[in-house]
Amino acid sequence: MNIDSIDLDAYIQSIFLKNGPDKEDYLEFFEIVDQVKAEDIESFRNKIAPILNSATLFGFSYTKPFGYSGDFFIIEKIYQSYVNPDKRYKKWDIFLHSAPAVIAVVNRKTLAIGIFEKLNAKAMGLRQDVMILGSGPVTETFEFFEKNPENSLVFEMLDMDKRAIAYAKNKNWKYLSKMTFYNRNVIRYSPEKKYDLIWSAGLFDYFKGKHFVFLLKKYYEYLNEGGEMIIGNFNIENPSRRAMEILGDWFLYHRSADELKQFALQAGIEKSKIDVLKEPLGINLFLRIKK
Template sequence: MIALQNNAYKSIGLELLREFIATEELSHTNFFQLEELLSITAYEYRKGRISKDEISKISLGFGKEFLENTLHGRGFLKPNGYPGDYLFLDRIYTNHISEDSKYKIWDEYVQQSAAPNAVRNRKEYFKHLAKAKAKLASSIKVLNIISGSGRELVELYNAEKENIFTTCVEIDDEAIAFSKELNKAHLERIEYVNSNIFRYQTEESYDFIWSAGLFDYLNDRAFVKLLRRFKGCLKKGGEIVVGNYNEAHNPSRDYMEILGDWHLIHRTETQLLQLAKEAGFAEHEIHVSRMPDNVILYLHIHCL
């Protein structure tokens, strides 16, 4: 009897979500209704009552034209072959909203969500740290891992931070081309390296190593391996900062996983500290910080 009830509940949840998507009649007054349907569907999915195949087909109900013309669609379709590509994130950074009334409300829904707000806050966090470090030295060298669109850099350099020199490591050559164009007035202070970060080799050492959009795709073993490599690139007195979505608080997680097919490895503060210790850092060298929204945790590692 319980199994029958669960199956009925599962079918109703999926059907209501499909119907909601098929109408595309989202409005500011029913954002909460979509959130509720996503929450129900996510619960059932995580309990194993809805298959991954069923989840993957939900967003197809929007239709090809919709997916090709919305922020949500770019996130779901992954035209560059990976989730959260440089252009998707740059549109979040710039709060892009379609001017077409058919798509505008869906872009507004995505942009007001917790994860996009956290991404914009992440950009501000980087700029704050870089500016603070630049004030304390004649010059600083920054290693920017998976540098994407470079939006944070153009904003930083437009503030005339002439003593900051950045090496950007990025595997997507389209992202590098986009960033170079965006930062064309500042290229004398930026070096681009088109490389997989696990194959990247350098004899340089850096004052500040920043990686905000990589580690929540890595399992624990790869996480520790990469931190150990970064340790060898850090100057004495330097700092590594790694961003990772918060296991305890991400209100956008249901949307990301159910509609966006965007799955990240969320971690707790305790887990981040433990991974840093496994990578060979002492307890007094590490701490975790966060912005007020608490959606992304920042693991700070100091080379004392």
């Protein structure tokens, strides 16, 4: 539907009259959001103001109660498919969970668990050290431990937000003997040992290219021989990009597989050691570097 061919106020009002979009409205609503011009973003946000507050996930993202986009709390709500039961907000939360980018975030948790399981299978009982950069709620590791209570992996978690660390420690209380948390900035932190796997999702797409390359170079030094560093980043092909930006004020550096490979080359890593993985929707890419 062409945004210029409709009465936008009447359209939005009709959606609010039924307390949010129904399944059959999803495509059309996203299509309309995609067509909002830069100069009309504020007026579009005013039209949906009743949901741009922390009672909805869109509004939580937009108002940033923790002070930044992509905090541990909203990521956990995405993982748990949280829906506010209040009828004014419920349909909007269900709608958010239908967005391809949101499904891709859940997919990356599954991908992480699979990677941990593969490392564990390869370990044949030998201890494997894993570092997670920007660890957030630590839900992927929690689910890995729940599925694989006997495993050889030992984790170190790095997160700048002490509220994320408090949340993750509480969630993972059963597994704290296998997890050490550091409340540090990944840019300034220097580890004291080497790792078999360094994993990061939902972090590097907040960094400019020069910081991305700096971090690759730095953490590559902390990989054991045969180890891997796997770094997530949103793909430039993200059908939910405008919705994230307009409805959630959530801006990321989107990058292609080639750009990610270029960063690794710029960090001085050999071409044969570099490849790019993706979750099933191809919206979250993962630069994989072997040592």
